Amino acid sequence: MLNIRGVIRKAYGLSEKICNMKSTKQLTSFISTGPQQQHGTFYEIRTYCIKPEKMNAFSKLTNENIHLRTAHSELIGYWTVEYGGINQFVHIWKYDSFAQRTAVRTALAHDKDWQEKYIAHMMPMLQIQDNEVTYLVPWCKIGKPVKDGVYELVTFQMKPGGPAVWGPAFQMAVNTHANAGYADLIGVFHNEFGQLNQVHVLWWYENPDQRAAGRHKAHEDARVVAAVRASVSYLVSQKNKLLLPTPFSPLK
Template sequence: MMSPLRLVLTRGKVSAWRELSACAQAKATFATGPRQTDTTFYEFRTYTIKPSKMSEFTKHTNENFHFRTIHSELIGYFTMELGALNKVFSIWKYGNFAERTAIRAKLAQDKDFMEKYLAKALTMIDKQDSEIAYLVPWCKLDKPEKTGVYELVTFQFKPGGPAVWGDAFRAAISTHVHTGYTKLVGVFNTEYGLLNQVHVLWWNESPDNRAAGRHFAHEDARVVAAVRESVRFLDSQKNVLLVPAAFSPLK
């Protein structure tokens, strides 16, 4: 027969285990999405160019941007053609925040970059914006083999994170992929910038192919059903047509 003291200690251990278990369940209940284990992130930089300087800025960048790309990995560089005007958009890849900090410090010490590119470019830039985003766990970055145009669709969801809207959103994206009219390049969840925001980057052969594919998708019952479910969590969305620069890795 168990002694009274041992019985109390045993009950105490059981009680403590139950408390820890309840705590773990609570954390799982309130988690906002899968744990981020990959430290790799992407910086989205958008520059608004003075309208009268757009042509000059493009020429200057085409000729001198190699002074910037030698320092870190450029994923894509684009001009916004439809949905916005006089803007350029670039995506940079970093292994972690320490790497980005070190690269930014080297850039400040690089005379070629500072004097041959940045000094003149800054006189033509009206505004700069930066966001940090991670690829969502269920998506890998894909690089189309052929040249084409890109569509960046930005979704602003209701607060709560992927735990609230993640499954419905993934289903909606998957149905568009399965129609075959477009190619998914990447899905990015914003970490610094507007929260509950997701950027989806698509590739199409041309704007006309994209338009024809969208009309076809809107008649697909699977797409209609999935989109109808996901928009319950949506606040707004915006899209822009991107044309890659000659030096852009994403062509």
């Protein structure tokens, strides 16, 4: 004879187990990754290492032909590296989705003017190129300075675990520094492709001396020191570059 009560108990127990599994999975997902990207917009950071004797020629060539490239997608900024790297250019491009980037790359490959006027002349000047796909962290938007200046790109290699682990402390360190007025925050970018667990912070200064003075004051600011001290426990390494905007860079 069929034991109805037993069947009901088993069914109830299975349903409860499935619900618990879903709940645990959702909780584990959030703990592992932290706040999720809410939209498809991402930023590609490209670094070009140019042959030393070709730096001026590369800059001139790009200045004359960049309009062919920006006709396809949005350029955020384009810089030469003054300190922290030699014979390098760094540029950041915005895309609404991976599908858009694929379409842009396909269009560029078939753009005769771009290929003949730029790529054919640029490639012999190039030594190494690298790219990273990044997302803006949820608590940051792209800033825009009110006047021309210089930029500092600081790259932090964080311990594994994602923003759920180090996000709050890192956010506090960055915002404390920005809110104190020692630098203008332009953007905080978290890697999706490239070196994982890596974050890039882009700052703006009027000039290198203003940066140096701000750094000196920040090191004596108890608020900044406390925030940085809480964040460094999640830090593996860091490096930086001083960037000078090119004449054709949207971010000056």
